[in-house]
Amino acid sequence: MSAFSHLLLDGVSRRFGGQDALTDLDLTIGTGEFIALLGPSGCGKSTALNCLAGLLPLTRGSIWQDERRIDTLPPERRGFGMVFQSYALFPHLTVRANIAFGLRMRRLPKEEIRRRTAEAVRLVRLEDHVDKLPGQLSGGQQQRVAIARAVVFEPSLVLMDEPLSNLDAKLRLEMRTEIRRLHQSLGLTTVYVTHDQEEALSLADRLVVLREGRVQQIGSPRELHTRPANWHVADFMGYRNLWRGRVQRRDGSRATVESSGQRLHGEAVGDSADGADVVVAVRPEDIRVDGAGGTTNALSATIEVVEYQGRELAAEARTDTGQSLHLRTEQRIAPGDQVKLAIDPRRLLVYPAGGTADIDRRADASAATR
Template structure:
C-alpha cells in the first residue's frame, strides 16, 4: 500500500470548530485570553501566530481541554465540548518536547493512543504500522526513542497523533526544538501529511516563515486577543497594524512624525529631519505633527546611486555576506536604524542613499512600544 493511498475514514465528519468569547485568567485581573473568538473549518490549516505571552499556547491548551475556561465555550458544530475531558474531544496532539515514552519502542509509542481507546491489539498494530509508513519510519519501529534523532522523534510524535484517526490535529510549536535544516525538512513533511490525509490542523508558532509556508489561514494574537486573521497572502501583504507587520517580515519598524498628506494618497513623514513618503494604513488620516509608526521590509529598500529628493541619506554600519546578497544595517543622520538586503556591493562605513517606493512604506497610528533608539518593540 502506498502512503498516498492511506486516508483517514472518520465516523463523524465535523464542519466547524469554534471558540466563542473564550477567556482564561491565571490570577485575579490577569488574563491570558480575553473574549477570544476562533473558528476552524474542516480541512483548514490554521496557524496561531504571535510572540511568547500572547496567548497562542493557552488557546491551544483550552481547545484541547488541558486548561479550563474562565468564561466562554467551545463548540464542534452544534455540540458543546468544553465540558468534555481531553480524551473525549477526538483531537490528536503534538508538542514541542515530543512527549514520547522512553521505555517503549517506536511501535508501542504510536500504538499507545489506540490502546487507551481499547482498540484490539491486531488492529492497533496494523494502524500503527501504516502510520509509521506515512512518516517514513517503518524501519525504526523496534527502536527506542533515545536511539532516534530529534527529527525522527518528532515524526514518531506526529505518527502517534495521526494513528488515532483524529478529527483535528493540534500542534504546539512542534519544530522549535529542532535545528534549522531539520525544521525545514519536517515542515515539508507536515505539509505533505496535511495534504495527503486531508487533515484539519490548529498549529501554534512564533515563526512567520513557518506559518506562511504551512497554513491556509493565519490568526495573529496580541495580548490574548485576535489582532488579524486572513490567508497568508492577505496578512503578509496587508498587515492591519505595526504589531502584525512586525511578525510578517517588516523588520524595519520605527517611530516618525506625520508631516502632510498628499493628493495622490501618500503621506509624508519626518524621520528626525529626513523626509519619507508612505501609505497610511490605519483608519482616518493623521494630523500634521502626530506620531506614527513606519513599517518597511528589508527587501523593499533599494540602494540609489542618484540624489533623488525622496531618498534617505544613511551610513552603512554592518554588512553581512549571505551568499547571493548582502544584509546591511544602516543608520540615518537622525539615528534611525534601517535594514536592507542587496546584491550590490557596499562596505561598512560607506555613505549611501536609500530609495523606497511609497507603496512599500506602511504608516500606522502610533500604537507600538518605541525604545530609546526609536525602534518599535512588537511585544504582546
C-alpha cells in the same frame, strides 16, 4: 476520521490569578484548514491551544464542533490529536508501541491496531526504525513518532504546540515539509502554535496573530505579509524598520510623513489625520540601494554593519539625519560606504501610533551603540 464542517471558538477567554492570558478569542476553523496561532512568548497562543485541547478550562466563552458544545468535555472525549514540543514519548516503548499506544487504550481490535500502526509508520517514513526505542532516534525521528501517534487514531483535529522548536535549522525545514505533506495527504484539520513567522507563513492557510492575549489580525499568509493590520503585527511579521513620525498630509490612503528630519511618502493603514503621530514600517528587502538616488523616499546613508547571507547581504545603515535602518541587497556593499537609498511608497506603511515605548527603547539601544 470524525467529520465536522467547522469548529467555533466563541469569546474564548482564560485568566490566571486575576491576570488575562487570553481575551475574547473568536475564530471559526473549517474542516481541512491549517491554522497557525502566532505571536511572541506570553501572547496567549499556547493558552488558546490548551483551552482547545481541554487541558485548561475556560474562564469565559465556549467551543463548538458544529452544533455540539465541546469545552465542557474532558480532553479524551474531544477526539483531538496532540503533538507536544517535548515529544512526550514513552522511553521504554518501541516506535511501534508508542504509535499504537492510543489505539490500545481505545481497545480497538488487534488487526485494526496493526493496520493503522503500519500505515502511520509508512506515512512518517520510519519503517526501518519501528523496533527502536526513542533514545536511539534523532530529534527529527522522535518528532515523526510523535506526529504518527497523534494522527494514527484518525482525529478530527490535530493540535501542535511548537513541535519544531527543539530541532536544528536543517531539520526544521525538513519537518515543515513533512507536516504540510501529512496535512494535505490525510486531509487533516490542524491548529499549530509557533513564534516563528517564517514557519507560520510557509505552513498555514490562515494565521492568527496574538499580542498580550488579544487577537491582532486573522488572515492569509499573503495578507499578513503585505498588509499587517497595525504596527505591532508589522513588527512581528518582519518589518524591522519602525520609525516614529508625524503626518504632514493625508490624501485618501496616501500619507506624507516627517520622520527624523526626512519627508517620506507611504500608504496609510488605519486612521491617521494631518498632524497625527504615526509609526512608519518598512521591510529591509523593500529598501533599495539605488546609485541614482531615486526621486521618491530618497535617503542618503552610511553603511555601518554588513552580514553575508549567501546571495544577499543584510546591512545596518544610518541616514544623514541619524536614523538607523536595516536593509537587504544583492549589491556589494561594505562598512563605511556612502549610499543612496530609495523606498517604493507602496511598500512604506504608515500606522497610527500607540504603545510605542518599544520603539523608543529600540532607538535608545541603537543610539547607545554609536
